[in-house]
Amino acid sequence: MTTRARRLAALGALLLLVVAVVATVSAVIDSPWRLPVAVALLAAAVLAMWFAVTRTGARRLLAGLLALIAVVAFVLVSLSSSGLVSILFRVALVLAAVALIRDVVAHHPGLLGSDAPPPRTVPPARHGVLIMNMKSGGGKAERSGLEGHCRARGIDGVVLQPGDDLVDLAESAVNGGADVIGMAGGDGSQALVASVAARRDVAMVVVPAGTRNHLALDLGLDRDDVVGALDAFGEAVEQPMDLAEVNGRVFVNNVSLGLYATIVRSPEYRAAKVDTALGALPAALGPGSTPFDLRFTGPDGEPHLGAHVVQVSNNPYGRTAGARTIRPHLDTGHLGVVALVLDGDRAAGSFMAAIAVNRPERFPGFLAWEPTTFQVDSEGEIDVGLDGEALRMETPLRFTVSPAVLRIRRAAWATSRSPTLRELSLRSTIHVVWQTALGRT
Incomplete structure (x- = not known):
C-alpha cells in the first residue's frame, strides 16, 4: 500500500x-x-x-x-x-x-521493527537468484510450478540436487553477480543461505516452501503463497534483521535442547510432527521424569545443573505461551532464552496446569529472559533441534546474536501480516x- x-x-x-x-x-x-x-x-x-x-x-x-x-x-x-x-x-x-x-x-x-528505522523501498533486483528445494514441505515448490514462475519473472532458478552443498550454491550465485539471493525451502535451509547473504552483504528473499515456515510467519509472509513471495525480487521493501549463532552455526528461528531436541530426533517426527510432539509430552513430563544434563546460568546469575527444556531463539518470542508462536521483532539485538526446570512429579502437574490456563510464567520453574550471549554445558555431546533439524553438537554451546547483519527483502504486501500488528x-x-x-x- x-x-x-x-x-x-x-x-x-x-x-x-x-x-x-x-x-x-x-x-x-x-x-x-x-x-x-x-x-x-x-x-x-x-x-x-x-x-x-x-x-x-x-x-x-x-x-x-x-x-x-x-x-x-x-x-x-x-x-x-x-x-x-x-x-x-x-x-x-x-x-x-x-x-x-x-x-x-x-x-x-x-x-x-522495534527501534529500527522504517524499511526502505528498493528497486527490483538486477540479478536475482532463487535456490529451490523442490522436495521441501512435501513438494510445495514443485506443486506450485515455482521454477516456471522464476523464468517468467527473469529470476535465475537453481534447483537443489541430491548431494549439493547449499552454502556452496549460495556462494556461487553471489560470485556470479547476484545482488539478491532467495531460498525456497524450510527454515534450516533459510539459515544456511542467510549466513552467506549476511557475510557477502547481498539482500535475501524468503520463499515459504518448507513445512512450518516460522521465519516467513514472523516476516509477515503468507505461508500458503509460495509464488507470491517472488514479488520481493521486484520493487520491494528492505530492512535489517538479526542472525543468531550457536558454535558458529547460524539459526534464524531457535535452538531447542532437552525434550524437544529428543522429539526431533525420533523417526516418527518427520511424518507427524505435531502428533509426535504431543504424544511425547506425558512420558517426558510425567511421574519419574528426570531433567536433561543441561547446565547454564539463569537470569539472576544462579547456576542450574539440569532442565527439561531449554530454548534459545533469534530474538524473543511473545511474553506468554499464547504469543510464543511469533516474534514481534527480529531486530532487537537480543536472544530469547526460555528454560523449564521441573522439581519432582508434583511440579510437572503444576506446570501442565499453568499451561492449561495459558500462564506458564506463573510456574516457578519456568524462566524467560533476553541476553545477548548464553552458554549451555554438559558432560558430552548434546542433542539439538536447530530450526527444526536434528543435530548433535559438542559442548559447551555458545550462543550469540549479530544485530542487523542480514538485509531482508519483502514484497510491500507482506507488511499487512506483520505480527507486530497483534x-x-x-x-x-x-x-x-x-x-x-x-x-x-
Missing part, C-alpha cells in the same frame, strides 16, 4: 465512523436514554471488532463474541427509532471502517490512523 493509499484509507475510515455516529445520533436524539446507550454500544462494537481482527486464539474468539453481542444490542436499542435497513447500513459503515483501519495500521512502515495497543492504533490521515509518518 502506497503512502497516498494509506492516507486515503485513513481518511475514509474516519469519515465512515463520523457518518455512522452522526446517523446514530440523528436517529435516537429524541430519546434521552437511547442516545448514550446507542453511541456506547457502537463504540464497543468498534473496539471489539478491532481486537477480533488483530488478536489470535482465545482472545480473538472472545472479542468476536463481544462484537456480536454489541451489534445485536445496538440493533435492538435502535429498532424503535430507525428501520432495520438504516441500522444495518450503520453497522456496515463500522465494519468497513475497521477493515480500513486495519489496513492502514498493518501497512504502516514504522511498525515493522501487539499494537488501541492508543497506538488511534495515533497511527490520525497521523496517517494528516499525511505524517
Whole structure:
C-alpha cells in the first residue's frame, strides 16, 4: 500500500465512523436514554471488532463474541427509532471502517521493527537468484510450478540436487553477480543461505516452501503463497534483521535442547510432527521424569545443573505461551532464552496446569529472559533441534546474536501480516490512523 493509499484509507475510515455516529445520533436524539446507550454500544462494537481482527486464539474468539453481542444490542436499542435497513447500513459503515483501519495500521512502515528505522523501498533486483528445494514441505515448490514462475519473472532458478552443498550454491550465485539471493525451502535451509547473504552483504528473499515456515510467519509472509513471495525480487521493501549463532552455526528461528531436541530426533517426527510432539509430552513430563544434563546460568546469575527444556531463539518470542508462536521483532539485538526446570512429579502437574490456563510464567520453574550471549554445558555431546533439524553438537554451546547483519527483502504486501500488528495497543492504533490521515509518518 502506497503512502497516498494509506492516507486515503485513513481518511475514509474516519469519515465512515463520523457518518455512522452522526446517523446514530440523528436517529435516537429524541430519546434521552437511547442516545448514550446507542453511541456506547457502537463504540464497543468498534473496539471489539478491532481486537477480533488483530488478536489470535482465545482472545480473538472472545472479542468476536463481544462484537456480536454489541451489534445485536445496538440493533435492538435502535429498532424503535430507525428501520432495520438504516441500522444495518450503520453497522456496515463500522465494519468497513475497521477493515480500513486495519489496513492502514498493518501497512504502516514504522511498525515493522522495534527501534529500527522504517524499511526502505528498493528497486527490483538486477540479478536475482532463487535456490529451490523442490522436495521441501512435501513438494510445495514443485506443486506450485515455482521454477516456471522464476523464468517468467527473469529470476535465475537453481534447483537443489541430491548431494549439493547449499552454502556452496549460495556462494556461487553471489560470485556470479547476484545482488539478491532467495531460498525456497524450510527454515534450516533459510539459515544456511542467510549466513552467506549476511557475510557477502547481498539482500535475501524468503520463499515459504518448507513445512512450518516460522521465519516467513514472523516476516509477515503468507505461508500458503509460495509464488507470491517472488514479488520481493521486484520493487520491494528492505530492512535489517538479526542472525543468531550457536558454535558458529547460524539459526534464524531457535535452538531447542532437552525434550524437544529428543522429539526431533525420533523417526516418527518427520511424518507427524505435531502428533509426535504431543504424544511425547506425558512420558517426558510425567511421574519419574528426570531433567536433561543441561547446565547454564539463569537470569539472576544462579547456576542450574539440569532442565527439561531449554530454548534459545533469534530474538524473543511473545511474553506468554499464547504469543510464543511469533516474534514481534527480529531486530532487537537480543536472544530469547526460555528454560523449564521441573522439581519432582508434583511440579510437572503444576506446570501442565499453568499451561492449561495459558500462564506458564506463573510456574516457578519456568524462566524467560533476553541476553545477548548464553552458554549451555554438559558432560558430552548434546542433542539439538536447530530450526527444526536434528543435530548433535559438542559442548559447551555458545550462543550469540549479530544485530542487523542480514538485509531482508519483502514484497510491500507482506507488511499487512506483520505480527507486530497483534501487539499494537488501541492508543497506538488511534495515533497511527490520525497521523496517517494528516499525511505524517
